[in-house]
Amino acid sequence: MKNKKISIKDIASELGVSVTTVSFVLNNKAEEKRISKEVTKKVLAYVEKVNYKPNSLAQSLRTGKSKVLVCMLEDISNDFFAKLARHIEDIAYQKGYKILFCSNDNDDEKSIELIDLFLERQVDGFLLTPSPNLQPKILELKKRNIPVVLLDRFFEKENFNYVGIDNEEASKLGVEHLLENNYKKIGFISIDMNQTQMSARLLGFDEAINKHQLYAQKLILKAKDSSEEKINQIKLFLNDHSDLDSILFSTNYLTFLGLKALKENDPKRLNELGIISFDDNSFFEICKPSITTLKQPLDKIAKEAMRIMFKNLDSNSTVNAEMINLKTELKLRESTQLINNN
């Protein structure tokens, strides 16, 4: 008599008790609801006998726990986010949680629509890279006691859970590594995203340049421009500043465009320039020259984010928000050891 399609109604009818009674027993509320031990035992024995599998959506609507988490990232097709997603997914599965992914394209409307969709469908928590004005929606989630952990960027004035790297320190590490390898005229190529991680990378760069009194030039590309336009601007920048001996790129995506610009325009200079990139990527190992990177510890970011998520899920009361800034690791490769300038 094993039938997965059996319902609570069937169980109640078979045992001559009410649906509510069965529901209380199945949701561990028998004692609280003063169901007799005899009835409780009868229900549990029958449920085991018929191998009753509760509909998990119905169950989640009752218990308020779906064991489903949402991971909403800026762009799931970007290697950095795709790899981070993978680490998060692996931890979730180990803990018996399923995880759903989506991209918000750093767009508020898309973010809000997606969050609303998931809220209606009962999910337990959100890990997300917030779009620029998502604070009100996150506050709404907080009020509803739904845990949220921000990734990669945060809001200066809000007290939300967040896991990322110390971006300012990472930029300084990059500049100081270049300096140690005798690079002294450093370019910085970044993008005009109004995001905390991008501002911090720029700030850290400026501070390190000032501290060591180095020569620097900066190019801040427009996010809305096409890749082709960005490549052309990088070419112009490199031509205009032929005195630069090294470049720090603020994301792996920009490094890719920069390598393409150099390969197309001036392959010789590609071998002479010191190059260092935020975010590691397996292809940076096999490029020629292989590229030195400021590697974000994706495994640790995922681990910390999930630790905070589970701490919040396990708690019945409000938990203080945590802001975690992890250290970046320098992956030393050929691109910063090619020549000794002076």
Place this chain on the structure above:
Amino acid sequence: MKNKKISIKDIASELGVSVTTVSFVLNNKAEEKRISKEVTKKVLAYVEKVNYKPNSLAQSLRTGKSKVLVCMLEDISNDFFAKLARHIEDIAYQKGYKILFCSNDNDDEKSIELIDLFLERQVDGFLLTPSPNLQPKILELKKRNIPVVLLDRFFEKENFNYVGIDNEEASKLGVEHLLENNYKKIGFISIDMNQTQMSARLLGFDEAINKHQLYAQKLILKAKDSSEEKINQIKLFLNDHSDLDSILFSTNYLTFLGLKALKENDPKRLNELGIISFDDNSFFEICKPSITTLKQPLDKIAKEAMRIMFKNLDSNSTVNAEMINLKTELKLRESTQLINNN
């Protein structure tokens, strides 16, 4: 009196009619259910007045349409799948659909658990790379009239919607390109995945080798081995077959391991060997040498898959399954034009 939180119950109580009546009116069933025109008009006027927004999950449970699609891929962190996901997501959003992603790791149990989860939460359709024994679950979806489109691989004996490339032809194109560039001793490096696309790539390779009576050696790596183990086996294979003048890799992931093996073991040979890879990747453009690829038309795969999905969603009756095999494009780069062997 604009209140989004108003419920059907509130409306019924305010108008002195039953919840069922309101529900029938809101779901365009007033006439069918013989609700009087007067009552219908009253309900609709009130709903407009209070700006009633139905809960879309409740609505989707009634109408059977959620405007949510699931895209379940082998591994969302693999560049090939991540980029395909992006194309699919863009088309879905243009059509007013949301799309949720997950990885199934080519694992049947994980696939089935995820499909069950989504079924309970009402989704309209599935685009997926099927795990090896997923046929019964897909047949179940078909019976329930939920559209499914398989991506990348299919089941030989089943008549399911599928969009992918003509893998046999793609391998032949690769071998013939090598031959035209005077490479005549060709290695083939693939993986022991029992998947239709992998078998077809091997078959196409063998057929082209036989047709042109070329010398060939094959290495079929074990999927369960670690990346390190795979790299070591590629190194051994290349050492054992120092007579090979070229290699065709059956996926971009293996090409990456091969490039790493060559870089570590024999950088000179990296510049001499003809190298051609299945699947394009932006980094293949900037590698040195840049890598010739058999590029899957991801935009067209996504377009065709979504065309079939919407055709099925729009139809009330069963639609014949479509099997679409698209052409692969040869992206000619340095790695197959470096030397003229003979």
